Amino acid sequence: MKKGVYARPKDTKKAITFLLKYIGNHKLPMITIAVLVLINAFAGIIGTYMLKPVINTYILPGDVPGLIRVLLVMGGIYLAGVLSCFTYNKMMIHVSQQIVSEIRMDLFRHTQKLPLSFFDTHTHGDLMSHFTNDVDTISEALNNSFTLLIQSFVTSVGTVAMLILLDWQLSLIVVFFLAIMLLYIRRNSKLSRKYFAEQQKNLGDMNGYIEEMVAGQKVEKIFGHEAQDLKQFNELNNKLKDSSAKATTYTGITIPTIVSLSYVNFAVSACVGGLFALSGLIDLGTLASYLVYVRQSAMPMNQFTMQINFLMVALASTEKICTMIEVEPESDEGTITLSRVKAYPNGTLEESEEYTGTFAWKVPDEQGNCSFVPLKGDVRFHGIEFGYTKENSILNGISLYAKPGQKIAFVGSTGAGKTTIINLVNRFYELNNGTITYDGLDIQHIKKDDLRRSISLIIQETHLFTGTIADNIRYGRLSASDDDVLAAAKIANADSFIRRLPDGYQTVLESDGANLSQGQRQLIAIARAAISRPPVLVMDEATSSIDTRTEKLIEKGMDTLMKDRTVFVIAHRLSTVRNAKAILVLEKGEIVERGSHDELLQDKGRYYQLYTGQSELE
């Protein structure tokens, strides 16, 4: 047989193992379902196979009491069949929806652990498609295929067994045709899977495109780009249409092909059987009932292939989910954790159950003992080298320190690497070379979650979630009370505009807070950071959309926010930068100047030139 291009038995095996793992969690229900399916299949078989005896034994002789008896027995069996049908359907749906929901959950859980670089390189639409289209396909298959597969398998095997029993020589013909059917199905399902995979991929691409276009609708309108976008959409749409037509065709031709093959099977069996009968190898009565079975073998075979097909399609989707689940999560080899401590007057620290307002790094040593290092917010970079790709380095040997409570500002032209530096503090990306220490501890050794909990980040683009304004502020600290939310909003000077919204703090934001202005969104982001109150604060153009007057108003709040905190700030505005303890001037991934505002002005270097407008940033 020709080897299919798309056949990847290893991956299929992996997909099967993956699915079986979930099914394995529901062993008892699955076994019960299987038993009930068998009972139901048996009841169905009775329907076909008991008719003749009923007619011959009771109806023909006119045995009315006997007929009543046998009909009652049949009724009982049928009832059991119907009841088991009801029960297994209900159970199957329950189990399959549970499995699907577990898969979705695990997929989501895994997504939460993936590194940022993964999200930089995959489109949202494509990722969404795993959750929707791929999971859907699995759901469909589990809902119906498992039970129907068992049922049709049992019926097929039973029929073939009967055929062999009746005449093993003649049954060779049937076996031969069954083999052809199986080969055909194998070849066909490989092809259809190839096109289904293509279809799912195209569907993912299209998801991504639509999403991007809805998000960029304003730009589309402003540039009157509708016609071009429609054209591009139609290209994607046609690709999807073609692959989908092919995929559906290949599934669609299976049934008629199998049915036709089974007719040919019957014809050949009948002719050869007829010859046998004439040569006296088989008696006519046996041949007649033999052929009845041949006729009946087509239906379950047909059903069986259909379900196999569905399963195959589901496996193709499972493979895609598998690949996603296999993406390495963010590495986290850190052992140092952040804990609440109680400080004693003699300087010793002890872990505490209650909130004390004091935190410390819990550092385990090799013996399993722990020592505590108080959390202060001392951050140092030692010879940092970094690039988003191996070939393209962005930062070349950055060293700097920020003592607790100091404000460090980064100044430099766009693309100088400012944002990249602060992305490294909370380990959004991994260093190529060098170390960063936090309170003297290498951040590689600190558990990522704990590291990030100790740092508050405000980025330029504010993302809000569906929910109330209060919920969005509370995102910084989930346990925060309403008073805390109010206080944080006041620090950010957001209180006055929030109060004027239709429902105040309970105003529900939809579609990423579309009706709030950029500046208002940034104020909410600042409130969000204010409520989380960690020792290190990182602000990347956090006030870029806030006008200077409002900025003046929030200055006091910002001072409160920054007090006793180590602050890294990126800003173009001098008002934000000038009172920094140290200003670092960055160029092409290197620090070219450092010092306080006054010192740098005295030095008459780059910063001075920038300040006096004698030079322009490259």
Added chain:
Amino acid sequence: MKNFLLYAKKYKKEFILAIICIEAETIFELIIPMVMADIVDVGIVNGDKRYILLKGVQMVVFALISLVLGHICARYTAICGSGIAAEIRTAEFEKMQSYSFANTDKFSTPSLVTRLTSDVSVIQNFVSNGMRPGFRSPVMMLTAIIVSFKLNAELAFIFLIAAPILGFFLFFIIKNVRPLYSRMQEAIDSVNRVIQENLVAVRVVKAYVRGDHEIDKFDDVNGNLQRTSSKAFTIATLNTTSFQFVMYGTILAILWFGGDLVMAGNMKVGALTSFLSYVLQVLNSLMMFSNVFLLFTRSLTSMNRISQVLDEKPTINDDRAKDISIKKGNIRFENVSFKYKEKAKEYVLSDISFEIEAGQTIGIIGQTGAAKSTLVQLIPRLYEATSGNIYIDDHPIYEYSQAHLREAIGMVLQQNTLFSGTIKENLYWGKEKATDEEIEAVCRIACVDEFIDRLDNGYDTMLGQGGVNVSGGQKQRLCIARAILKSPQILILDDSTSAVDTATETKINEALEEVLPDMTKIIISQRISSIQHADQIIILDDGKIHATGTHEQLLAENEIYQDIFFSQQKGVLVAP
């Protein structure tokens, strides 16, 4: 429903062919069993070798014909299904493009995406999986009913009891399952929403270590989806159970009454057995048909959701447009007021009037939330003024078609969007067939040339998801270049240099003034330095015009302006 038939129209030929093939195939499927019966009942019983062979060959021929028919039918059904799906998607996308933001906000992004993908797939499924059984089973059923009435009219009355019972069950199921399907689709929307927001805000989630919180949120919507879909599917599977119930009941009834008839000598045994097989065929067809009906019910929910997208009236349209286009770029606001939602209590903008001569530069300054962005977005009709009028070249803007109006306006938004693709492809948005020289020229104005060489592939560098991420300042410069490439009469810069350093900003502004002096420019900025040379400065406060004037006038008379000015005196990193 009518809409959907319209989409099917384009595939009329394929539809008809598919249906013909289905019916022809069905006829063969009805004939072939008779041939089979002939082989057994006549050929074998009589031991007629020739007859058996003849009928055998006949059967093989029939089988081959039905194979060909089956393949044609599968192909055309698939083409119909995927074709209609593609048609619907295009129609939806096209409609979506005509939406105003009020329309889009009504649906939310993830919901729109589902309505264009999953919901369409449901309909495609209905067409490609439902057509064969849908057109086959009625024929099968009709033939079987006729034959069984011919066999024994008295006994056939059992149908008259069985069919309504089955019908009642189906009615019950469909009635109950329909609202559940709608709820299920809503649950899917919620799940998608949580995923989408999570993906977009991944940096925030990670920075605040809110993975667990997100998981809790997801658990909620996921659990809800599990429950509703469990319920919906459970009810849908009652279909099989009720079918089996009725079928078994019918078999027993036929055996009982039929047995009685046979015993009384009113019916032959052979007739009873074939009667039974026809009854099973009728019920089987009914079952198939009811499955199609269930698919249909499911697709009704999706059709409904799609119809909502298609029937949504765009709130901004070209109804009053005349065939005119913008020549100069003179802008006049007359008593313009605006609120986002009709029900909102307060106006976002109230009673705005001002005039800009063509070629002038206007600065707009004001507090966060003063509605500066809203004001300028009214000009290209991204939103429509609630009352009052805006005129360009003395025509109300609604007299220009949206295409003409927007063609004349270049706008850089505060929240910029670049699309997946190369830098060049993004710039082409401004002018589709721009030459390299044109691109380089605008890139010089927008200071894009300063960083473009540092990117790996220059203008061919891939951007966005799957490509390089440029910094905020670089992005803003690209967006400015993209807008000027349009060579518009009116250029609106909405705080679009906030992430660009001041030196570069000055450079850009000077270049704009020098190279494009005839363009009307509206600049929103936080920085006085960016607007102080403007011919006119508007101070916007809480949605109202607080004052207008030149830099010197305002600095002399206006308190707010003085405030802003002094707050920035020491505050600009590169003083111009």
